[in-house]
Amino acid sequence: MTKTALITGSTSGIGKAFAEKLAYENYRLVLVSRSAEKLAAQAGAINEKYKCTIHTIPMDLSIPGAAQQVFDAVKQLDLNVQVLINNAGFNEAGRFSDTNMNKESEMIQLHAVYTTEMMKLFLPDMVANGYGRILNVGSTGSYIPCPYDAVYAATKAYILHVSKGINAELKWTGVSVTVLCPGSTKTEFAAKAGIEDTLLFKLFVMDAKKVAEIGYKAMQKGKSSVIAGIYNKLMVFSSKILPAAITNTLTMKMLKSRL
Numbered sequence: 001m002t003k004t005a006l007i008t009g010s011t012s013g014i015g016k017a018f019a020e021k022l023a024y025e026n027y028r029l030v031l032v033s034r035s036a037e038k039l040a041a042q043a044g045a046i047n048e049k050y051k052c053t054i055h056t057i058p059m060d061l062s063i064p065g066a067a068q069q070v071f072d073a074v075k076q077l078d079l080n081v082q083v084l085i086n087n088a089g090f091n092e093a094g095r096f097s098d099t100n101m102n103k104e105s106e107m108i109q110l111h112a113v114y115t116t117e118m119m120k121l122f123l124p125d126m127v128a129n130g131y132g133r134i135l136n137v138g139s140t141g142s143y144i145p146c147p148y149d150a151v152y153a154a155t156k157a158y159i160l161h162v163s164k165g166i167n168a169e170l171k172w173t174g175v176s177v178t179v180l181c182p183g184s185t186k187t188e189f190a191a192k193a194g195i196e197d198t199l200l201f202k203l204f205v206m207d208a209k210k211v212a213e214i215g216y217k218a219m220q221k222g223k224s225s226v227i228a229g230i231y232n233k234l235m236v237f238s239s240k241i242l243p244a245a246i247t248n249t250l251t252m253k254m255l256k257s258r259l
Contacts, residue, residue: 002053006030006074006081006122008061009088011038014137014182017212018085023050025216030079032057032070033088055079061088062106067117083219084122084134086115093149104151111155116162123166123175132175135219136163140183140232143240144247156181160225167224176222180215182206183232206232 005022009015010031019031023046033039036058043054057073059066074081089111092103115136126132141153142160160179167177183206211228218226227233238247 002026002028003082004028004030004079005083005085006032006070007085007087008032008070008118011035011042013087014180014208014211014215015085015087016042017208018087018216019046020209021212021216022083023052023054026050026052027083028053028055028079030055030057030074030077030081032059032061034058034060061114062110064109064113067114067121070118071121080125080129081122082126082129082132084118084132085219086118086134086136088114089137091149091152093152095148096150099151107151108155111152112158112162115159119163119166119177123170126175127170127173130174133219133222134163134175134177135215136177136179137215138163138179138181138225140181140227140235142179142181144235164224176219176224178215178219178223179225180211180218180228181225181232182211182228183235 005027007015007018007022007029010019011033015033019029019042023029029043029046029052031039031042031054033056036056039056039058043056046052047054055077057070059070059073061067061070090107092099092107119134119136122134123132126134136159138159139153139156141149142156144153146153160181163177163179170176206229214226214228
């Protein structure tokens with residue numbers, strides 16, 4: 001039986017790489033993103049290459065109630081989702097006193113509330129069927145308080161901890177929740193956030209396909225979390241043993257060149 005995978009934020013970056021990977025693995029795809037035009041172009045390109053079934057759901061996921069609308073749309077398609085990848089996200093970086101409060105509220109809604117609601121909606125069917133895989137995209141910032149990126153890192157910390165807690169509850173059910181924690185990745189993310197000129201996105205930048213491959217393997221194995229790349233693993237490990245004053249200084253230097 002062909003499995004169905006739902007991917008949010010699928011039209012660029014890590015989400016796009018996941019869509020390609022799952023199409024290659026013969027999944028039926030449900031692609032969710034803001035732009036109907038981009039979704040249509042992506043679906044056409046993937047279908048031409050992999051000849052797989054693709055459904056698209058255009059949706060602004062940062063608005064309240066978006067998760068329920070996505071879930072209802074999937075039910076109207078009469079689909080049962082076995083793999084859920086909550087990838088959609090964005091950043092509002094800068095000094096907290098200067099950043100845009102509305103954008104930060106949307107970021108909290110998307111990263112924390114929406115991700116939680118998607119798990120709440122899709123998990124029951126997975127548990128009832130005895131199989132399911134959920135992957136939530138966190139960040140190396142999930143582990144490190146980040147000056148000049150405080151709210152973003154806090155939302156990603158929430159994703160890490162809520163996912164790990166739920167994953168522990170799911171032991172022996174055949175369902176797992178995995179958190180993928182990438183560092184800087186070659187996508188449109190940095191440019192949209194205005195941080196493409198920072199040291200963070202000049203050093204040890206990973207390819208989105210490699211990050212997605214790491215996440216896919218960890219998800220299939222049912223791992224609770226995975227940090228993408230040796231450099232990022234070392235950075236997270238170092239943050240656990242170095243004094244906060246040092247990690248804060250390093251983080252600010254990585255972001256401050258632009259901000």
